[in-house]
Amino acid sequence: MTVQPCSVDAAIIGGGFYGSAIASYLAKARGMRRVILLEREAQLMTRASYHNQARVHNGYHYPRSFTTAFRSRVNLPRFVQDWPQAIQRDFIKIYAIARRNSKVTARQFERFCHEIGATIKPAQAGLKQLFEPRLIEDVFLVEEYAFDSTQLAKWAVKALADAGVKICYSTRALAVSCLPGGKGLLVATRSQSGATASISCRYVFNCTYSGLNQLSGDFSGTLTGLKQEITEMALVQVPGVLEEMGITVMDGPFFSMMPFPARGLHTLSHVRYTPHFSWQDKQGIDPYHRLDQYERATRVDRMVRDAGRYLPAILEAKYVDSLFEVKTVLIKNEGDDGRPILFEKHATLPGCYSVLGGKIDNIYDVLEKLETEELDISPD
Template sequence: MSDLDCGQDAVIIGGGFYGAAIAVYLAKQRGFKRVVLVEREGALMQRASYNNQARVHNGYHYPRSFTTAFRSRINLPRFVQDWPDVVRQDFTKLYAIARRNSKVTAKQFQRFCQEIGAELQPADPALRALFEPRLIEEVFLVQEYAFDTTKLAGWAEQELKESGVQIRYNTRVTEISKGTQAPLEVVTQAQNGVKELLSCRYVFNCTYSGLNQFKGDFSGVRSGLKQEITEMALMQMPDSLHGLGVTVMDGPFFSMMPFPARGLHTLSHVRYTPHLNWNDEQGIDPYEKLGQYERDSRVDRMVRDVGRYIPAVFEAKHIDSLFEVKTVLVKNEGDDGRPILFERHQDLPGCYSILGGKIDNIYDVLEKLDVEILSAGPFTNMQEK
């Protein structure tokens, strides 16, 4: 192990969108001069930030969670303004309500959208004709967008460089502990086995599925987490579906969304996208479980069911599947809400764990950080207290 680092203002664990955005925020908004970001992959945004639907939510998706829906409505315009080059808007987005097994009716969905201020209108006959009318009650034209993760990663790389943030690629954090010469100490291990001890004032644990996987004095997050191995099918859509995004609400149904990073569409299904799930706990590394998983695709079952509602999907071609670990708060399984987890670790002052289920939730995190008392600089005063 190398000698103790001379001291960092903050160590960010995880180089996904949240970790990168928080590192930039600390450097540019809070004046932190010494920030280290630790990422286990060889580049930024290689895991959950990439392996998802690439959807910028506008609230429609959460009729059973008003708070999540309303926050998406507030956050989407800000996201489009802040990352215009990343957001793709040049497609038609439809939400359809199933006649059977849906948890909302068309009238309920319309009322919900009015309550959160989300625009929608009945789809024209040509778009409605894509759906099987015996199974679909109503089809709505809405405003919802997609994002290109590769462009977002490019933004992060540039911003982190300009902000002077050091990045340790191909490196994991193994321990978080109370420090002897600083408030906190973090042990890292590179892929080549070299370990390093970083002393710091703050730690921001943004590892998504790996939130609980640290030794030392770290006791884990208080909130219950559920882990799922998921499959996002990448499809080449026929011409009739190429410029569309479709979500059928609200129950055991599906979504298809443009995936700008690959020029394809994702196809996900509430029943078939989750392959395996378990309650998170220390000692069960989600990424190890993912690495050992056989990854047998369920795309055939997805297509068979989706084709009942949208027959043209039978003409789609399966190109690839993205397998990833998805992490959700156990308390929100019933209402499908996606609030952020923002947890201060009382037994490790200065250590925060942060989890967001949607990209636009980043503003909720930054608003939380805005009211935190965070100070950078030497440790002397803190050690004397």
């Protein structure tokens, strides 16, 4: 079955947080009256926007990438102000520095925090006692938050409805092509029922995260190299002594636990055990298919056992579930762990953009980029 083609100003592919925010921005801030959002799942924000550690970064995580750290410092207060309903503040935020195998010492970390203007102070003796002193050099209190992705999804549904954005659920974009004479773009789609359709538009925003390079037609892929990882975020019920805490051990093959507001649990991630395997992204290797075929055998025992060497109380954590997802990172930033945005304007497809953010607060970097773009919304 083929559905009658439609014409819009912009088609956004991918209904995660970035796609939703960009669709809202185009309709409200740039005056586009005909905006359509294509989401392959039955709801918004059920993939990477949900399957992550739910951390609103404030820079602490990136001592080897000053730019990423500084942008987090700038973006965090804006994010908290714009989405207060999704923010969880009421937990103790702790960063601990390992004595061995860390790429940063306690003194270097403290100096770095002062350089980016991030709040940091020594943890009280009672908190320090939670850690194994032979393995942990120092412990600090910081200012960081968690977010509830289900609240962000509720915001998106309402904001897009208010802006008049049409959402097509259970609809996959297959290809992007140039219209004859260079008069716009054509997006080929297929719904879950098998119905195919085409959408003509001036602009396409490819916000599919792990699926950025899975479009065909005239779309030749991103110029920037991408790496795909199948990752596991364990969900655990922590013992009472850790219940009101978020703890990160820096900066090497260590771990992090954070409140996960959407489930009332804690995530547990580990630099060594969270990534299960990886590959260089390219067209023809469908990351979603790889994830679907993966056996998803949990590594939580190894995560807990290793984390317990530094934080003995975590050995009492009870495993509940795991969030498996494909994580996409820029190959060029593997060395410094930086998380800049990817914002590519495709030369051979005028009006087509690929957008990737490494963190939730990167959305402001994307919107600033869009502010500099001359987007034509004059009548055909």
